[in-house]
Amino acid sequence: MLAITTYPATVPDPSLPDLLIAHGLFGSARNWSVIARHLADSRAVHVVDMRNHGQSPRAPSQSYPDMAGDLAEVIAALGAPMDVLGHSMGGKAAMQLALTEGDLVRKLVIADIAPVAYSHDQTQYIDAMRGLDLNGLTSRSEADRRLSATIPDPALRAFFLQSLDLKAQPPVWRLNLDVLEDQMPLIVGWPGTLGQFTGHTLFLTGALSHYVKPEYREAIRSLFPKSHFAKLPGAGHWLHAERPREFEQAVRVFLNGLSA
Incomplete structure (x- = not known):
């Protein structure tokens, strides 16, 4: 459940x-x-x-x-x-x-x-999350700085970063990005x-x-x-x-x- x-x-x-x-x-x-x-x-x-x-x-x-x-x-x-x-x-x-x-x-x-x-697609955000360099990442502010290279909107970055688990080593997204990308036509x-x-x-x-x-x-x-x-x-x-x-x-x- x-x-x-x-x-x-x-x-x-x-x-x-x-x-x-x-x-x-x-x-x-x-x-x-x-x-x-x-x-x-x-x-x-x-x-x-x-x-x-x-x-x-x-x-x-x-x-x-x-x-x-x-x-x-x-x-x-x-x-x-x-x-x-x-x-x-x-x-x-x-x-x-x-x-x-x-x-x-x-x-x-x-x-x-x-x-x-x-008709819109949201896979560009999946690409941005996948592209975030997680090496040595320990703070949300640093994650925000790195993500700003691909997502300029600070409100969107703040939203996405709520799904980043910084306590995991290395940090991980609490999102099944592979399935969300594959199923994007059904989602939209x-x-x-x-x-x-x-x-x-x-x-x-x-x-x-x-x-x-x-x-x-x-x-x-x-x-x-x-x-x-x-x-x-x-x-x-x-x-x-x-x-x-x-x-x-x-x-x-x-x-x-x-x-x-």
């Missing part, structure tokens, strides 16, 4: 189900620790490492049916139904789960992704899953992001007829990192508000 980090509710509200969070490509549960703690004010929050990421098992496939199956296993073990929040790759896995095993999901929050195939793609999830679904996007275009709304509504759309001003694809407090508030209002 996937590695799970659980944040117990501070003041439990028995009317609210637990929340499951699925991170995006190259991420981990660690990326969501602060947001998860804040959202655990009234419910337990469980954050997983997706397969081939973090402390979760390594597997030869990164397909969305397989990732959705992982999430279903977690929910079945911890207690269904749950609210589910997924970002990017994790959002597609969450959509696949809701479309195929909708009884496990009460409400769905999809952060900056749509149920469509994209979409399996064309049919059906409908009839629960309320929030598509929360960054106003500066181009991942959820207006022309995708017809496809979204055909699969998620109770869709709601919201944008975070000043945020891009990494909206939860760029505007964390606004992101938390939008998620909390949606999950705690509309009746199921």
